[in-house]
Amino acid sequence: DGGITQSPKYLFRKEGQNVTLSCEQNLNHDAMYWYRQDPGQGLRLIYYSQIVNDFQKGDIAEGYSVSREKKESFPLTVTSAQKNPTAFYLCASSTTVNTEAFFGQGTRLTVV
Amino acid sequence: QKEVEQNSGPLSVPEGAIASLNCTYSDRVSQSFFWYRQYSGKSPELIMSIYSNGDKEDGRFTAQLNKASQYVSLLIRDSQPSDSATYLCAVNMVGSSASKIIFGSGTRLSIRP
Numbered sequence: 632d633g634g635i636t637q638s639p640k641y642l643f644r645k646e647g648q649n650v651t652l653s654c655e656q657n658l659n660h661d662a663m664y665w666y667r668q669d670p671g672q673g674l675r676l677i678y679y680s681q682i683v684n685d686f687q688k689g690d691i692a693e694g695y696s697v698s699r700e701k702k703e704s705f706p707l708t709v710t711s712a713q714k715n716p717t718a719f720y721l722c723a724s725s726t727t728v729n730t731e732a733f734f735g736q737g738t739r740l741t742v743v
Numbered sequence: 744q745k746e747v748e749q750n751s752g753p754l755s756v757p758e759g760a761i762a763s764l765n766c767t768y769s770d771r772v773s774q775s776f777f778w779y780r781q782y783s784g785k786s787p788e789l790i791m792s793i794y795s796n797g798d799k800e801d802g803r804f805t806a807q808l809n810k811a812s813q814y815v816s817l818l819i820r821d822s823q824p825s826d827s828a829t830y831l832c833a834v835n836m837v838g839s840s841a842s843k844i845i846f847g848s849g850t851r852l853s854i855r856p
Contacts, residue, residue, distance in 0.1 A: 664844060673749075673831060673848035674787070679841070687841045721786055728842035729775045729835055734786040 634658070637722050637735035643743050644709070644716065652707045652738045654722035662728045663705040667691060668719040677720075680705055681728050709740065717742050744769055747834050749847035757855055762819040764850050766832030769813070775835035776808055778817045780828045781849065787831055791817065822854045 635656045644650045654663065662681050666674040676689030680699040694713025699705055705724075709716045719739050723732040748767050756762040764778075775794055779787035793799045793806040793815065805818040815834075819826055832847040 666846070674846040676843060676845060679843050681841050687838075687843070689843065723844075725844070728844075731775075731777050731789050731792045732833075732844055733789065737786045 635722060635724055635733060635735035637720075637738050639738060640736065642738055642740045644740060645743060647711045649708055649710050650740070652709065652720055652722075652740070654705045654707065654735060656703055656705075656724045656735075658724060658726075658733070659702070660724035660726055661702070662725045662732070663699065664723045664725075664732060665689075665695075665697065665705070665707045666721045666723065668721060674721060677707065716740055745847075746770065746836060746845045747832055747847040749830075749832050749850050751848055752851040753853050754850055755853045755855055756822050758822060758824060760822055762822045762826065762852055762854070764817040764819075764830050764832075764852065766815045766817075766834075766847055767813055768815070768832075768834045770834065770836045771810075771813065772837050773810075773834050774837070775844075776806070776815045777833040777844070778804075778806060778815075779831040779833060779846075780826075781831055782828050790830075819852075824854050824856060827852060827854045 638653045664679045665677040678697040680686035683702050696708045721737045722735045725732040778790045781787040791806040793808045799806045803820045807816045829849040831849045
């Protein structure tokens with residue numbers, strides 16, 4: 632099955648912990664994205680990557696980090712510097728930066 | 744000014760009527776425009792992509808693009824209760840170093856029977 636896989640679906644984090652959200656795609660897409668969605672809000676861009684070994688900060692990158700060592704993988708780390716990390720995190724990919732993006736199922740992160 | 748703006752709604756439309764959703768964007772050089780539908784608790788799913796001025800039809804959906812006015816819209820004909828969802832407008836923004844896809848805050852659509 633081709634698609635975008637995010638894991639885990641639900642994640643609980645204690646205060647002060649770093650956590651890593653996984654995003655894998657087997658669509659051979661060059662571009663990948665991470666978005667954050669808060670209840671009743673739209674999607675805000677955290678980080679994005681056009682090609683392997685390259686990525687750029689989005690509008691709300693503070694407290695997050697990413698890597699793009701492989702074309703199919705774009706993990707997101709939520710660090711302890713992110714003061715309000717409870718949200719729905721969405722990973723997406725697209726053939727190129729100018730084409731439509733397709734989303735994974737999302738990871739719901741809760742700080743406990 | 745937000746990069747992509749939508750009316751948050753809710754927009755209430757009777758079943759069988761036409762629902763009209765609007766979006767404006769700030770980047771004059773944007774070339775790619777997308778409409779997504781998102782059900783509560785789910786991830787967005789692509790409805791339409793549009794790249795050229797004018798109308799693009801796909802089944803009950805029509806996307807309209809006017810680059811001169813920096814405006815893109817989505818029409819849903821013969822609205823069904825299953826169309827009740829949040830509709831997200833997305834625009835490819837061309838930056839100095841990289842392009843990125845930016846979303847509006849979404850419009851909640853409710854189809855009343």
